[in-house]
Amino acid sequence: MIEKLEAFVREFCYEKLMEAAREGRTYVNVDYGDLDRFDPILSEVLLKAPNRFFTDLEEALKNIDLGTEGKRRIAFRFENAPDEVKIRIKDLRSEHLGKLVKIEGMVRRAGEVLPEMQNAIFECPDCGSRIDVIQSQTSLTYPQGCDCGRKKGFKFVDRTLHDARYITIEDHFELTMGEKPGNIRVFLKDDLTTPKMQRRTDPGSRVEITGVLREVPKKIDGVRSRQLDMLLEANFIRMIEQDFEDIVISDEDMKRIRELAAKPDAMQALVRSMAPSMYGMNEVKEAVVLQLFGGVPQRLPDGSHIRGDIHVLLVGDPSVGKTQILKLVSDLMPHGRYVSGKGTSAAGLTATVVKDEEVMGGWVLEAGAVVLSNKSVLAIDEFDKMSREDQINLHEAMSVQTVSISKATIQATLPAHTAILAGCNPKFSRFDMGRSISEQIDIPDTLMSRFDLKFVLRDVPNRENDERMVEHVIKSRLETEKIAPEIQPEFIKKYVAYARQNVRPQMTRTAAARFKNFFVELRSRQTGDNRPIPLTLRQYEALMRLAEASARVRLVNEVAEEDADRAIRLMKYSIVQLGFDAETGELDIDKAEGGTSASQRNKIRTVIETIEALEKKFGKLIPEQEIITELEEHGIDETTATTILHQMKNSGTLYEPRTGHLQRMS
Numbered sequence: 150m151i152e153k154l155e156a157f158v159r160e161f162c163y164e165k166l167m168e169a170a171r172e173g174r175t176y177v178n179v180d181y182g183d184l185d186r187f188d189p190i191l192s193e194v195l196l197k198a199p200n201r202f203f204t205d206l207e208e209a210l211k212n213i214d215l216g217t218e219g220k221r222r223i224a225f226r227f228e229n230a231p232d233e234v235k236i237r238i239k240d241l242r243s244e245h246l247g248k249l250v251k252i253e254g255m256v257r258r259a260g261e262v263l264p265e266m267q268n269a270i271f272e273c274p275d276c277g278s279r280i281d282v283i284q285s286q287t288s289l290t291y292p293q294g295c296d297c298g299r300k301k302g303f304k305f306v307d308r309t310l311h312d313a314r315y316i317t318i319e320d321h322f323e324l325t326m327g328e329k330p331g332n333i334r335v336f337l338k339d340d341l342t343t344p345k346m347q348r349r350t351d352p353g354s355r356v357e358i359t360g361v362l363r364e365v366p367k368k369i370d371g372v373r374s375r376q377l378d379m380l381l382e383a384n385f386i387r388m389i390e391q392d393f394e395d396i397v398i399s400d401e402d403m404k405r406i407r408e409l410a411a412k413p414d415a416m417q418a419l420v421r422s423m424a425p426s427m428y429g430m431n432e433v434k435e436a437v438v439l440q441l442f443g444g445v446p447q448r449l450p451d452g453s454h455i456r457g458d459i460h461v462l463l464v465g466d467p468s469v470g471k472t473q474i475l476k477l478v479s480d481l482m483p484h485g486r487y488v489s490g491k492g493t494s495a496a497g498l499t500a501t502v503v504k505d506e507e508v509m510g511g512w513v514l515e516a517g518a519v520v521l522s523n524k525s526v527l528a529i530d531e532f533d534k535m536s537r538e539d540q541i542n543l544h545e546a547m548s549v550q551t552v553s554i555s556k557a558t559i560q561a562t563l564p565a566h567t568a569i570l571a572g573c574n575p576k577f578s579r580f581d582m583g584r585s586i587s588e589q590i591d592i593p594d595t596l597m598s599r600f601d602l603k604f605v606l607r608d609v610p611n612r613e614n615d616e617r618m619v620e621h622v623i624k625s626r627l628e629t630e631k632i633a634p635e636i637q638p639e640f641i642k643k644y645v646a647y648a649r650q651n652v653r654p655q656m657t658r659t660a661a662a663r664f665k666n667f668f669v670e671l672r673s674r675q676t677g678d679n680r681p682i683p684l685t686l687r688q689y690e691a692l693m694r695l696a697e698a699s700a701r702v703r704l705v706n707e708v709a710e711e712d713a714d715r716a717i718r719l720m721k722y723s724i725v726q727l728g729f730d731a732e733t734g735e736l737d738i739d740k741a742e743g744g745t746s747a748s749q750r751n752k753i754r755t756v757i758e759t760i761e762a763l764e765k766k767f768g769k770l771i772p773e774q775e776i777i778t779e780l781e782e783h784g785i786d787e788t789t790a791t792t793i794l795h796q797m798k799n800s801g802t803l804y805e806p807r808t809g810h811l812q813r814m815s
Contacts, residue, residue, distance in 0.1 A: 239331030254318035265313035352516035444694030465606030471572035475528035490531035533573035601691035654700035
């Protein structure tokens with residue numbers, strides 16, 4: 150075995166070893182296929198008895214001079230292991246212990262990189278002999294005995310260290326109903342713990358790991374159990390899901406990207422390629438395209454941060470296709486995630502801290518979906534079904550794009566540069582344009598205002614439109630006429646990756662002037678203390694983000710008038726849908742963002758003034774019916790008056806000390 154391995158190293162790996170020695174590297178990557186071609190028996194030993202293989206390989210390396218001073222331990226990382234050793238984490242069994250296996254999964258949690266003993270050296274107090282013990286267990290392993298006959302009482306005198314890290318990998322592919330995703334701890338050491346590899350194995354990364362499956366003692370209530378845990382000692386790691394930086398863009402891809410960006414209808418081509426089987430919704434698809442490209446984050450001189458990511462909210466009737474759009478966007482982006490509000494907790498959404506004393510050495514940070522989707526898009530379906538506490542946890546992530554956590558011994562601030570695409574359904578099944586969004590969706594108005602664009606998707610019967618929609622659906626199902634996307638998803642991914650990495654559009658005076666005119670003119674139409682506010686500075690910042698994303702689509706570094714016009718058009722479409730107040734005939738941003746509309750505030754003011762006037766007649770305790778009768782004379786009907794009084798009681802402005810009588814809080 151040792152002679153064969155030495156011959157293999159000299160023939161296939163010598164140049165790699167010399168290069169590693171010159172560069173000071175402690176590893177070389179070796180193709181499993183080279184080993185299999187050299188000697189199939191050696192490759193079989195690697196798969197079935199990897200412990201013996203690596204022990205003999207170390208002996209073989211002792212006979213090879215690399216021209217370096219002292220002995221340098223070099224690890225062999227075997228890539229392209231055969232698929233016969235690939236197995237689901239959930240399907241790992243005792244028969245796989247001690248063998249080479251290959252697993253795929255997502256890094257769910259990760260410990261810190263810490264020094265760990267590789268060998269421990271003990272001294273015998275009787276004869277003075279030194280005994281070298283390889284440390285393969287989680288606790289310190291002592292010698293079994295000395296040649297002089299002594300069995301215990303050895304003195305620990307020295308050790309050799311290596312960097313080590315433990316991570317937990319979880320099955321990431323689709324599971325059948327009723328199954329729980331399998332997970333396993335993975336042990337990384339030496340070159341697999343470098344800063345570069347640490348970033349690649351942080352929570353959220355999807356990886357394929359080849360390694361040796363080992364057994365680990367398991368303790369229950371401090372007593373060693375006859376059951377064993379399994380641990381994978383990693384030998385080679387391959388990234389499955391790429392970051393934008395890892396996406397390979399060929400010269401041919403680059404040529405196609407530039408050709409598409411130069412076309413006047415580049416944006417329309419991308420819109421037509423977003424869920425082409427779904428009829429209409431062009432404004433929504435256009436907003437989603439801009440969300441993929443994103444704006445440019447700004448760091449101001451005072452250190453404050455302005456986000457570049459675009460948040461979009463879709464509110465719609467059942468069966469309009471919200472979920473399909475959400476799934477599509479999450480699949481298009483590297484590290485994109487899709488979650489459903491019904492099955493999502495605050496810990497699963499942002500971050501949490503778990504305790505793992507036995508293997509990972511204490512408290513371990515476990516990232517949630519927002520952090521796992523950093524520099525990507527998180528699609529949240531059934532957003533309104535999340536608990537209020539879970540929704541509040543998103544405030545920081547959507548605004549300043551960080552997730553802060555302070556639990557146990559961990560105080561951390563995690564990056565969350567994540568664009569949120571959320572979908573929700575109205576309380577009463579169908580969206581009522583005559584009522585404010587806050588009455589129909591359980592989302593705090595402070596969180597609602599974080600969304601740059603909000604769209605209502607309605608299912609309104611219309612014969613002409615229904616005929617076109619049905620024809621479109623039929624065409625998308627017929628084998629001979631299936632609607633294929635104009636631009637394939639893989640190419641869109643490369644297009645977005647190139648634009649995000651290489652294009653950083655700057656605002657121009659011309660575009661800024663267009664935004665200024667739009668903002669000032671719209672606000673100047675509605676003036677006065679009690680008039681509704683159509684637009685705030687929050688929407689002004691959103692306009693700039695949208696325009697920057699539009700410029701990125703065209704691969705230009707300056708925001709032009711056409712980009713500003715596109716942003717203004719989408720913003721007006723969004724505000725008019727949700728902010729138009731039928732009572733006043735004016736735009737009201739508070740109505741669009743779930744706050745109290747101007748018309749509603751005026752009614753509340755009338756109620757308060759009426760109660761103040763009635764206190765002079767009845768004293769502090771006023772019959773409720775008298776208030777309602779007085780309000781009807783001021784043009785507020787009984788139903789509206791009753792609703793407002795009920796809201797004021799819930800908010801603590803009024804209380805009911807006696808049945809049918811109301812009193813103001815002092």
